[in-house]
Amino acid sequence: MSNNTSRRTGLSYADILVGSLMVAIVYFVITWATHAHSYRPETGGISLSYARLPLYALYSWLRMFAAYIISLFFTFGYSYLAAYNKRAEKILIPLLDILQSIPVLSFLPVVLLAFIALFPESRIGVNLASILLIFTGQVWNMVFGLYNGLITIPSDLKESARSLNLSAWQRFRLLELPYSMVGLVWNSMMSWAGGWFFLMAAEMFSLGNHNYQLQGLGSYLQTAANQGNWAKEIWGLVVLILVIVAMDQIVWRPLLAWADKFKMKFVEGSSSVPRSAVLMLLRRSLLVGWLGQHVFSPLTEWSDHFFSRTVPSIHKVPAVSTLGGIIRALLLTFSLFAVFMAWQGSVHLMSQWNGFQILTVLMAVGATLTRVLLSLLISVIWTVPAGVFIGLHPKWAQPLTPLTQIAASVPATALFPGLVALLIGLRGGLETASVLLMVLGTQWYILFNVIAGASAIPEDLREAATMFGLKGWHAWKNLILPAIYPYLITGLITASGGAWNASIVAEYVSFHNHTYTTFGVGSLIAQSSQKGQFSLLLLATASLAVIVVLINRFIWRSLYNRASKRYSF
Amino acid sequence: MAHIPPYEETDRLIRLLGVTKTYTQPGKYDIRILDDITLDIHSGEFVALLGPSGSGKSTLLRIITGLSRPSYGTVLYRGHPVTGPNPQAAMVFQSFALYPWLTILQNVELGLVAKGEARSLRREKSLKLVDLIGLSGYEDAFPKELSGGMRQRVGFARALAVDPELLCMDEPFSALDFLTAENLRSELLDLWLESKIPTRAILLVTHGIEEAVFMADRIIILSKNPARITADLSVPLPYPRNRKSQEFIDLVDSVYKIVTGRNDEQEALPPKTGDELNAPRDRVRLAPIPYGHVSMVSGLLELVADRGNRDDLYRLGSELFLEVDDLLPVTETAELFHLAEVKEGDLTLTGLGQQFADADVSERKRIIREQLKDVPLFNLIERVLRNKTNHAMPKEFFNDILEEHFSVAEAERQLTTAINWGRFAELFHYDPDSELVYLSPDQKTPDENGSDSYKKSE
Structure with missing residues (x-):
């Protein structure tokens, strides 16, 4: 889930402040979870009948949609605050940076427990928990996309908006939203892909002998795998792929083609303008034209008029009202008090830590880290040669690209139940399955980036290499590897985020009413939350977050900065 | 003198009183870019603000339009202090600043949308302007489909659509090729001279001396680091102006002398008066080095050496298609290395300069090394x-x-x-x-x- 747009390395005071805030929040969630009285297992039976599949697909899609709508609103609020309030920016951006590096799935057990405590006796809790998880999985890159859009608006466009006296609302609809549109659409696409990944894992989860399941594609797949019903498993996958491909064709492609007009390029006639037949159809349809004329355009007039009265203009200096001051002071006091309480509670939990626990957690993090690295290594070994080949041979790229795109669109977590069913009988089966799952989840990021890098090698450099007779290893060392290096790093950063997330689901698996675990931080978190060992849970969660953030900051970011400076054309 | 007649206020559009702008760098010293600018602009004037790049003339323009606020001093528009973007002023940008997702017509309408004018009225007004500015037929095109010159026409139309009293232009022709720029310049002059537009005054920021003399009836010359007004000249030439006429050439030459001459003066006596006010006494001032490239210096010296070690700067600039803005860093570098001297708009090689022009690369390196000490x-x-x-x-x-x-x-x-x-x-x-x-x-x-x-x- 990492986003390469932020290039900060190292730590600052803001990070420490934000880190302690996070511990406080985690503490609150955990204490909430502690008060969960006898949670009722939700065993709304999953029927494997084919007739139920469309309905399940719809349920899953609705959960995704709900989470996406929430993400969208959150995105606008958060990025506006971060982009236009200097003081808020100092906290919000490091917070965002940390939030998007943390593997969300590790919080699944905790969040699940907390929501069941909130809505005992009903299915709402589990539904909300899954929506919240999808939301946390998809929101951060959208926020980063919009924030980056807002802060990179060229100053001459901003100045012209001001000198023409556009109102705040008009600036939003005429400048800020259009300028950020391309990034917003791309990030929404990525978010949906990430959302499917989490949804498949979040629809059915077991803690000990309690099963929580929601009617949906994810639990359908898992149930089918549990029963060893391979025909149903494959049909479930087919429906999932159909839904994803349909979304792509009906929603994302037209949106991308439409968003192309918001690009800031001023040169006409580049060949790679995205096209969409659906969009063309819409644009030429008389109905849409009529709607634009008679609904949309009066609506914008009305909104201009309406918001010019309600939304204050940005450059008006707001009067310092005493009421506002009091409210702000109250809010500040309240939040300080809450943080203090939480800290006190966490310190109490921390006092229960002992050397053995700390050692266990460190080793668990190390074990998971090893799996992550192993999966990255496997992915690199096959994707780099394949990606370079595809990138350098456009003829092959043509038929292969749609195939790889479809393959990549299948969320790895959807394949996982099947994988487990196949491998669990073997010795070290879950070990293998978990690494395989991570490879499945990560390889595509690397492959697509390598293809992009290889196809971006300038023709003249390739010709020069041919002229000087650079072949084999020499060509790789002097031309290909340096050229794809920044792309490879970008791919690896995204991939490692995915690998961490996958590792968490992979370490704690329920199959045939039996729980299989392998040693790692993910299984540690699941077990400790289930057994109510909250000090261990806090320790494991916090160390996981810290390790991931540290690795991102000190290794990936500096590699990326160096790559983009040194090896870019 | 007993009472101020009301028309005098209406005649004076802009009054700047002691306008100063500093940029505060956190934990560092303040950098002053505008220093005590006092200036009046009257109705009917076409004023050119002329200065080298980085002299803060664009900042001054933004302060006049209310886009930016001065650190000290006051801006009055028709006697009223300017506190936000002035609705009576419109701006034309060097980079056009068009919204690429809006059509030409929508771009032109933008200021009218902000004013909340009704759709039919908006359409009528903007269509008229599109026609006036020579863009009819392109109403539904997107900016990326137009050439640079056409885009800047949209920029003008957008600014003129709000019927501004004051038209501000920030190097509007510098991003255009020579012919397009020339064409647009004379068309704008036509609109202005024949009063086809309701604009009362025009303010043009430029670093082109010829452009200023060709278009404006008043030229204000700014110095650099920080910007102060060094000269305020009126251009008495009648329109249309002929670039080949002797009066025109003489005027350009004298402006050239003012612009280049100021630098001699600055180097001769280190700035004391203005800077000691804002700088602590114990702070040694590090003189800025001009950013001329050594290869450009070498080329220029070789050229001047071939012409008898002396040449007119204005002639050199126009021959090399270099604006004074591009030429000055090179001559300043040559002066810093004691290879040449600029006086009265002429560049003269020193003895060292002649030696440099004849030398091979390693000898040249030695000379520069020596001078850098x-x-x-x-x-x-x-x-x-x-x-x-x-x-x-x-x-x-x-x-x-x-x-x-x-x-x-x-x-x-x-x-x-x-x-x-x-x-x-x-x-x-x-x-x-x-x-x-x-x-x-x-x-x-x-x-x-x-x-x-x-x-x-x-």
């Missing part, structure tokens, strides 16, 4: 590198020092130029990977370079 910035770099045991220093170190004297962008430019010169003169090395400035073994002892003057100065 007298430049404070290079003294500093050398001293630091020699005193360090490993003879290496991160680039940020020098950057931090420079940022106490210059703005962040200027500090970066200063250091980039310094590294370029230092590499050419083989005075020190720079490794972009580690961002270290360092001395190679043969550079560590000053004697081996055969530089006695360095020893003397120590």
